[in-house]
Amino acid sequence: MDSAEFRRRGKEMVDFVADYLEGIEGRQVYPDVEPGYLRPLIPTTAPEEPDMFEDIISDVEKIIMPGAASPACTELETVMMDWLGKMLKLPEAFLAGQVGEGGGVIQGSASEATLVALLAARTKVTRRLQAASPGLTQGAIMEKLVAYSSDQAHSSVERAGLIGGVKLKAIPSDGKFAMRASALQEALERDKAEGLIPFFVVATLGTTSCCSFDNLLEVGPICNKEDMWLHIDAAYAGSSFICPEFRHLLNGVEFADSFNFNPHKWLLVNFDCSAMWVKKRTDLIGAFKLDPLYLKHNHQDSGLITDYRHWQLPLGRRFRSLKMWFVFRMYGVKGLQAYIRKHVRLAHEFERLVQQDPRFEICTEVTLGLVCFRLKGSNRLNEELLERINSAKKIHLVPCHLRDKFVLRFAICARTVESAHVQLAWKHVAQLATSLLATPRD
Amino acid sequence: MDSAEFRRRGKEMVDFVADYLEGIEGRQVYPDVEPGYLRPLIPTTAPEEPDMFEDIISDVEKIIMPGAASPACTELETVMMDWLGKMLKLPEAFLAGQVGEGGGVIQGSASEATLVALLAARTKVTRRLQAASPGLTQGAIMEKLVAYSSDQAHSSVERAGLIGGVKLKAIPSDGKFAMRASALQEALERDKAEGLIPFFVVATLGTTSCCSFDNLLEVGPICNKEDMWLHIDAAYAGSSFICPEFRHLLNGVEFADSFNFNPHKWLLVNFDCSAMWVKKRTDLIGAFKLDPLYLKHNHQDSGLITDYRHWQLPLGRRFRSLKMWFVFRMYGVKGLQAYIRKHVRLAHEFERLVQQDPRFEICTEVTLGLVCFRLKGSNRLNEELLERINSAKKIHLVPCHLRDKFVLRFAICARTVESAHVQLAWKHVAQLATSLLATPRD
Numbered sequence: 078m079d080s081a082e083f084r085r086r087g088k089e090m091v092d093f094v095a096d097y098l099e100g101i102e103g104r105q106v107y108p109d110v111e112p113g114y115l116r117p118l119i120p121t122t123a124p125e126e127p128d129m130f131e132d133i134i135s136d137v138e139k140i141i142m143p144g145a146a147s148p149a150c151t152e153l154e155t156v157m158m159d160w161l162g163k164m165l166k167l168p169e170a171f172l173a174g175q176v177g178e179g180g181g182v183i184q185g186s187a188s189e190a191t192l193v194a195l196l197a198a199r200t201k202v203t204r205r206l207q208a209a210s211p212g213l214t215q216g217a218i219m220e221k222l223v224a225y226s227s228d229q230a231h232s233s234v235e236r237a238g239l240i241g242g243v244k245l246k247a248i249p250s251d252g253k254f255a256m257r258a259s260a261l262q263e264a265l266e267r268d269k270a271e272g273l274i275p276f277f278v279v280a281t282l283g284t285t286s287c288c289s290f291d292n293l294l295e296v297g298p299i300c301n302k303e304d305m306w307l308h309i310d311a312a313y314a315g316s317s318f319i320c321p322e323f324r325h326l327l328n329g330v331e332f333a334d335s336f337n338f339n340p341h342k343w344l345l346v347n348f349d350c351s352a353m354w355v356k357k358r359t360d361l362i363g364a365f366k367l368d369p370l371y372l373k374h375n376h377q378d379s380g381l382i383t384d385y386r387h388w389q390l391p392l393g394r395r396f397r398s399l400k401m402w403f404v405f406r407m408y409g410v411k412g413l414q415a416y417i418r419k420h421v422r423l424a425h426e427f428e429r430l431v432q433q434d435p436r437f438e439i440c441t442e443v444t445l446g447l448v449c450f451r452l453k454g455s456n457r458l459n460e461e462l463l464e465r466i467n468s469a470k471k472i473h474l475v476p477c478h479l480r481d482k483f484v485l486r487f488a489i490c491a492r493t494v495e496s497a498h499v500q501l502a503w504k505h506v507a508q509l510a511t512s513l514l515a516t517p518r519d
Numbered sequence: 520m521d522s523a524e525f526r527r528r529g530k531e532m533v534d535f536v537a538d539y540l541e542g543i544e545g546r547q548v549y550p551d552v553e554p555g556y557l558r559p560l561i562p563t564t565a566p567e568e569p570d571m572f573e574d575i576i577s578d579v580e581k582i583i584m585p586g587a588a589s590p591a592c593t594e595l596e597t598v599m600m601d602w603l604g605k606m607l608k609l610p611e612a613f614l615a616g617q618v619g620e621g622g623g624v625i626q627g628s629a630s631e632a633t634l635v636a637l638l639a640a641r642t643k644v645t646r647r648l649q650a651a652s653p654g655l656t657q658g659a660i661m662e663k664l665v666a667y668s669s670d671q672a673h674s675s676v677e678r679a680g681l682i683g684g685v686k687l688k689a690i691p692s693d694g695k696f697a698m699r700a701s702a703l704q705e706a707l708e709r710d711k712a713e714g715l716i717p718f719f720v721v722a723t724l725g726t727t728s729c730c731s732f733d734n735l736l737e738v739g740p741i742c743n744k745e746d747m748w749l750h751i752d753a754a755y756a757g758s759s760f761i762c763p764e765f766r767h768l769l770n771g772v773e774f775a776d777s778f779n780f781n782p783h784k785w786l787l788v789n790f791d792c793s794a795m796w797v798k799k800r801t802d803l804i805g806a807f808k809l810d811p812l813y814l815k816h817n818h819q820d821s822g823l824i825t826d827y828r829h830w831q832l833p834l835g836r837r838f839r840s841l842k843m844w845f846v847f848r849m850y851g852v853k854g855l856q857a858y859i860r861k862h863v864r865l866a867h868e869f870e871r872l873v874q875q876d877p878r879f880e881i882c883t884e885v886t887l888g889l890v891c892f893r894l895k896g897s898n899r900l901n902e903e904l905l906e907r908i909n910s911a912k913k914i915h916l917v918p919c920h921l922r923d924k925f926v927l928r929f930a931i932c933a934r935t936v937e938s939a940h941v942q943l944a945w946k947h948v949a950q951l952a953t954s955l956l957a958t959p960r961d
Contacts, residue, residue, distance in 0.1 A: 080537050080540065083533075083536075083537050083540075084537045087530075087536070087537070088529075088533050090533075091525075091526055091529030091530050091532075091533060094525075095522050095526045095529070098522065099522050101935075106912055106913065106915045107909065107912045185627065185833045185835065186833035186834055186835035188832075188833050188835070189832060189833045196682055199684075214662055215661075215684060216658045216659065216661050216662025216663075216684075217658065219657075219658050219684060220656055220659070221658075233834050236807060239806075239807070240638060240806070240832070241684075242641075242657060242658075242661060242683075348835065348837060349833075349835055349837060364682070365681070390630075390682070390832055391627045391628035391631045391791075392628055392630040392678075393628040393791055395791060467549065470547045470548055470549045470551075471548065473548045473549050493540075493543075
């Protein structure tokens with residue numbers, strides 16, 4: 078949608094809202110629809126090609142309005158999460174479908190999703206241990222619980238452990254900054270020998286620092302064998318999995334209990350929209366609902382009625398699935414794939430520019446939209462380069478440390494980025510490097 | 520703002536967004552402003568009278584845009600929370616000001632705020648006990664921690680205890696459904712005698728069931744004396760405290776450590792916007808940040824730099840304070856007060872209509888916008904009346920149980936509600952009651 082159409086459609090939406098408010102007394106205060114009314118009314122998958130905006134708007138009146146805030150808000154979310162799950166080719170077990178035991182929910186952020194998964198895992202292991210030995214108190218169990226993530230995992234994972242009141246240990250990553258079986262197994266054995274109870278592992282696909290990928294095919298089977306909950310955090314990288322050529326990065330997701338990524342990061346859905354799937358929704362509900370048996374009576378673990386307030390930390394909910402519905406239909410799967418591919422292509426374009434300059438080095442493999450690079454030489458030199466880049470304020474780079482190296486991160490993320498911007502950015506960086514290297518070092 | 524102006528202004532906003540996106544390459548990628556730049560640029564209190572929309576929009580360009588997403592997003596939130604705190608006449612200690620140790624933060628929901636407060640209290644008491652006896656493990660402490668709320672408190676309080684891994688006990692409320700000193704003290708003594716550690720109390724102002732108010736002036740001093748964190752949940756009623764005639768309902772807030780209410784419920788700010796204040800921001804930060812000492816070096820407990828990601832569960836944040844800024848300025852304090860007063864007036868109008876019908880009874884004192892009423896007679900009779908009301912779908916009532924009584928709840932909450940709606944609603948209810956009472960009972 079170009080700027081001119083945005084102005085036109087935006088103004089139509091303003092009138093849509095005003096008309097709705099003017100006519101609101103003509104509407105029923107409570108919907109006539111039955112639970113499950115929505116799914117049959119819309120396709121089972123996202124469109125490959127873009128839909129017409131007119132069709133989307135008329136569907137709002139036809140499909141959403143009769144369902145009011147509830148159940149429309151809940152049911153569209155369930156179906157949109159199925160759409161998105163299918164785009165990623167998630168295993169069937171993660172989808173809600175008509176009768177599935179899994180399903181998706183929109184969280185506010187990946188940090189929230191990690192915490193929710195940890196709390197669900199904590200409850201599950203606590204119940205299992207208490208069933209085995211009824212004498213055990215929750216406190217006695219929590220003292221022994223230990224969770225794991227790579228030393229490259231986002232700080233929010235450590236934070237989730239803090240909030241959840243359990244130990245979290247960092248597993249040393251390998252030379253490619255990936256968590257591997259050997260290091261995880263080693264930590265497990267040591268902790269079990271000390272009487273601790275390993276219960277939760279967070280694997281990261283696309284780390285914040287350098288977009289490295291934990292080895293799911295190694296880590297997954299260990300989690301299953303050791304009866305540990307495996308949560309996958311693919312906050313940034315997840316969007317790319319809608320492209321067949323990147324889907325292999327998700328291989329091993331079949332071992333996971335929960336999976337999360339942020340469409341608000343790289344799939345053109347406005348913040349916030351963090352997509353989380355679980356294989357067994359009852360595991361989530363169990364952590365937030367006092368009496369899971371009660372739920373069963375309400376068939377809440379069938380696909381028919383979903384009570385999302387038991388899937389998340391807050392009770393209140395917004396109608397965030399509308400954003401997904403509009404974006405998926407306005408772009409179509411092909412449009413979204415093209416968007417991802419363009420960013421990756423531009424990252425590689427920047428990578429080549431760096432490689433052609435002997436003063437610089439590429440620090441990690443460029444897989445998606447992030448290029449980690451640096452001037453050959455000291456950390457101090459690169460810190461000075463970053464200082465000059467960010468104080469010039471033409472582009473903005475956020476650095477990271479990879480082991481002992483201070484590294485610059487060039488991230489492709491603007492919606493409208495083109496090759497010309499990448500070329501300009503590199504020219505700018507190269508010039509600043511030239512002037513930096515020309516200044517006498519003390 | 521009437522419908523015609525909404526259409527005009529809404530379309531201006533669409534153009535504002537489109538212009539911004541078209542001109543974005545002309546803007547700096549990083550702001551020039553220094554931390555603390557925003558506060559001096561705007562008034563220290565909300566306007567009494569409405570501002571002009573033109574002035575608000577031009578302030579967005581003048582005041583917000585130069586501060587980009589950060590620090591503008593953070594600083595406007597801090598100042599808006601001060602504005603709102605002053606509207607409520609919160610004690611100075613809860614305000615950030617220039618150098619305050621307290622301050623406000625926007626959470627997503629009251630349930631989130633309760634959980635955040637509970638986690639902060641849990642961390643604080645754990646650190647205190649471990650400082651006294653370093654041998655104590657967190658697990659050993661958490662096993663003994665116990666929190667309290669009235670038996671009328673929202674279910675999200677019980678949920679917070681579940682997530683926080685601590686016991687939560689319900690204090691029997693009195694004849695007016697309020698938590699009183701005697702019942703709380705009794706529970707405290709019993710639990711302390713059993714070796715438990717009371718650490719957290721949630722007092723509710725305006726309960727969900729019948730808008731009853733816990734007795735802060737009794738409960739507060741006990742919390743302070745016993746060194747228990749007092750959190751006040753005024754999710755619905757809080758908005759009314761901007762009116763001098765209702766402010767007395769908040770008396771005793773000076774005893775609290777944290778206070779929360781939802782401007783998205785009754786102050787015309789769109790969902791979500793849950794306003795939470797704390798007296799000591801370091802208490803919150805301590806629960807979510809691993810090394811509170813590190814923060815001190817960054818002066819993060821001064822009013823100058825606020826890192827809200829340490830004040831909440833998710834890390835990501837939206838620019839929700841813009842909603843507050845627009846609403847407070849579009850209505851002015853007087854406009855917001857008038858809105859609250861109108862709703863309360865209409866609730867009393869409905870109350871009088873009920874009182875004039877000898878078949879009905881009012882069940883609890885009408886303080887704000889909620890009227891609890893029922894047909895004199897059996898619960899079954901009232902359940903049938905509710906069934907007829909809600910299946911007619913002209914109005915929608917949510918019931919509650921008060922002790923053994925099934926009670927109907929008439930809540931004034933629509934933005935555009937008028938006396939005519941109240942009269943119609945009552946006529947409708949009275950007619951359905953007549954036909955119900957005419958049907959032969961088996």
